[in-house]
Each structure stands twice: as C-alpha cells, then as structure tokens.
Amino acid sequence: xxxxxxxxxxxxxxxxxxxxxxxxxxxxxxxxxxxxxxxxxxxxxxxxxxxxxxxxxxxxxxxxxxxxxxxxxxxxxxxxxxxxxxxxxxxxxxxxxxxxxxxxxxxx
Amino acid sequence: xxxxxxxxxxxxxxxxxxxxxxxxxxxxxxxxxxxxxxxxxxxxxxxxxxxxxxxxxxxxxxxxxxxxxxxxxxxxxxxxxxxxxxxxxxxxxxxxxxxxxxxxxxxxxxxxxxxxxx
Numbered sequence: 001x002x003x004x005x006x007x008x009x010x011x012x013x014x015x016x017x018x019x020x021x022x023x024x025x026x027x028x029x030x031x032x033x034x035x036x037x038x039x040x041x042x043x044x045x046x047x048x049x050x051x052x053x054x055x056x057x058x059x060x061x062x063x064x065x066x067x068x069x070x071x072x073x074x075x076x077x078x079x080x081x082x083x084x085x086x087x088x089x090x091x092x093x094x095x096x097x098x099x100x101x102x103x104x105x106x107x108x
Numbered sequence: 109x110x111x112x113x114x115x116x117x118x119x120x121x122x123x124x125x126x127x128x129x130x131x132x133x134x135x136x137x138x139x140x141x142x143x144x145x146x147x148x149x150x151x152x153x154x155x156x157x158x159x160x161x162x163x164x165x166x167x168x169x170x171x172x173x174x175x176x177x178x179x180x181x182x183x184x185x186x187x188x189x190x191x192x193x194x195x196x197x198x199x200x201x202x203x204x205x206x207x208x209x210x211x212x213x214x215x216x217x218x219x220x221x222x223x224x225x226x
Contacts, residue, residue, distance in 0.1 A: 001171075035212035044204055044216040045155065056211065088155060092212050096170045097157040 002026055002091050004100035012108040019076040021103045023089035028069045030093030036065055036074045039102075040085045048087075049074065079105070110135035112205045112217035120199075120224050126192040130205030130217060137186045138163045142209040144188045146179060148201040149219075156201075160208055161188055195224045 003026040013019055023034065032052040037045035047056040049065035052072055062077040076083055084107050089100040116128035130144070137144060145160035159169040161179045169177050178191040192199060200223050207215040 033212070037213070044219050045213070046216075047212055047214050050210075050212040050214075054211075056214065090155070090212065092208070095168055096172075097208075099155040099157070101154050 001096055002029065002094060002098050004089055004091060004098055006087075006089060006100040006103045008103060009101075010104045010106060012106055013079055014108045015079050015081055017079050019074075019079055019083070019105055021074040021076075021087055021105075023067075023072040023074070023100050025070040025072075025091060029072075029091045032068050033091060033093035034065075034067070034072050035090045035092060036063075037088045037090065038083075038085045039088065045088060076105075110207060110215050112207065112215060114203060114205050114217045114220040116220060116222070118221060118223060120195055120222060121226050122196055122224055123194055126190070126195050126199060126222055126224070128190045128203055128205075128220065128222070130188050130190075132186040132188075132207075136183075137181065137188065138183045142207045143168070144181065145206045145208040145213065146190045147204045147206055147213070147216075149204070150198075150201045158190065158192075158203075197224050200224045 005024045007022045034052045036049040039045040053065045064075045066073050086102045086104045088102045111133045113131050120126045143160040146158040149155050159179050161167045161181050176193045181188040202219040202221050204219045205217045206213045
C-alpha cells in the first residue's frame with residue numbers, strides 16, 4: 001500500500017497570497033496517477049487535478065499541479081476567499097487507492 | 109453531467125450489516141468507462157477507499173475491509189450497492205459513492221452519514 005504524507009498540516013495565509021501544498025508518496029506513483037481534491041465543510045471532495053498536473057473540468061487556472069514519482073505539489077497562485085478549505089492528495093496508480101491526511105488552508 | 113446519490117439507513121446497530129445504495133443519473137452505469145466506487149470519511153478525519161465495481165460485476169476491495177464487504181451492481185436500475193457486515197463504532201462515517209476513471213474520482217455523491225450505535 002502506498003502511504004501519502006501531506007505537508008504542512010495547516011497553512012495560514014491571506015487572500016491574494018500563494019499557497020504551496022506538498023504530497024509525498026512512500027513509493028513511486030505509477031504513471032503519476034496522483035490527484036488533488038478540495039473539500040469544504042459539509043461537502044463532498046471536489047476533483048481539482050488528475051494525472052499530477054491536469055486540471056479537471058471547470059477548475060480555475062490559479063490551481064496547478066506538478067511533480068512526479070514520489071513528490072507532488074499543488075499550487076494556488078493567488079488565494080480567493082472560496083479557496084480556504086482542506087486539500088487532499090490521492091494516488092490511483094495502484095490498489096488500494098489511498099489518500100493523504102489533508103492540508104487545511106485557513107485564513108491568516 | 110453524471111450525478112450520484114447515496115441512500116440508506118442513517119443508524120445501524122453494532123454487529124449488524126450496513127447497507128447503502130448509490131443511484132446514478134445523467135449517464136449509464138453500463139457505459140464501461142468507469143469503476144463505481146465507495147469511499148468513507150470518519151467524522152473529522154480523512155478519506156478511506158472502500159472498494160469499487162465495474163458494470164460487469166468485477167470487484168476490487170480494500171484489503172482492510174474485504175472480509176466484511178460486498179459491493180454489487182444493478183445495471184437495469186443504474187444502481188450499485190454496499191454491504192458491510194459486523195459493524196462497530198469504528199464504521200461510523202460519512203459514506204460517499206463516486207465515479208472513478210481515467211480522470212480519478214471525477215464525480216461524487218453528496219455523502220450520507222451512517223452512525224453505528226445501539
């Protein structure tokens with residue numbers, strides 16, 4: 001099983017700032033099948049990025065993903081008020097599918 | 109746009125079987141492009157993949173739950189279902205159904221809270 005570690009646990013930033021979230025895998029993620037999701041309280045997760053760097057339909061271009069192998073990054077170029085949420089990475093390159101523990105982005 | 113909706117009891121007694129159904133609309137479960145997936149989230153905690161099923165009935169289960177788990181599909185109703193036996197308080201969670209394909213988990217249901225309590 002691939003274990004995903006996310007850092008930091010919490011990121012306190014102001015609107016307009018840049019957010020950089022990290023996801024590290026315990027072993028290489030096959031085909032870079034790494035996704036990022038955003039979750040707000042009381043809502044289901046929403047897919048942002050798949051294949052490490054491809055934006056899902058309707059996702060603003062301020063969200064970008066990068067990385068390969070075991071190290072991946074989600075960047076939000078300029079935080080909007082609606083971006084304050086919890087972000088999860090997930091690998092789907094091998095079974096079982098696994099999720100990271102999440103990074104909470106909150107308002108400073 | 110494919111939509112998914114979970115349904116089932118919100119309260120289950122310890123040692124009993126948790127049963128949920130996911131209804132798919134706006135698309136066919138038999139399209140062949142997706143694996144129909146169950147995920148859960150313990151209150152205030154992270155996400156756990158439970159398992160998924162292909163429209164043909166082929167299943168893939170999380171090894172940690174495999175001994176208690178059955179996922180089935182009814183293509184005539186565009187539904188798939190989850191049964192988890194011998195539940196304990198540790199199985200209390202929000203249960204989500206989702207669509208899994210080349211674009212990861214692209215569509216999710218809104219989730220349903222299941223509490224295990226006597």
